[in-house]
Amino acid sequence: MGTRTRAQRDAMTIEIGYALLSAAVLAGVTFAAITAPWLLASPGLGPAVLFAGGAPAAVVFVLRIVHVLRGYRGAPGTRPSRPGRTGPGA
Template sequence: METYGGRRNQAERDAMTVEVGYALCSALFAAAVLFGAVAGPALLFELPGIVEKLLVRVGLTIAPVVFAARVVSVLVRFRRESRQPSQPGRTNPDS
């Protein structure tokens, strides 16, 4: 993204598409692992009613927060890295 607010070329659009896909997939994985770690014991073992309900609710509360935080962090990092040249002060090796 060389020009701010300008049109993006195909490579930049493809890079953004891949990054959004990565952000969504990694966030889904992180949220699922967290939910499994928190609510898994309640789903696998016979626990007292209040403990079982509490673990499931905590898992259902934390998983979307982790999902959103992961998506935002990946996309913010991508945006920050895409503005900086990969090798400042050096010419393109193809030129």
């Protein structure tokens, strides 16, 4: 595996940060959407309600990270210019 340029490392860092931030926001929205009806019905959240909201939120968090990072293709010029070729200039 070759060395990466500074721009490639920076692009990957930003992509990881975006994946984590968007996953956290989406998991928070999922948790709130599931637990809000119980919170409005009764002021206390029991362990079952926290689990009912936390488990899907954790799954959404992981799926979002996987989805974002699998879609990342790297900096321009790192992929072959034609499908089926192995080098950028091939």
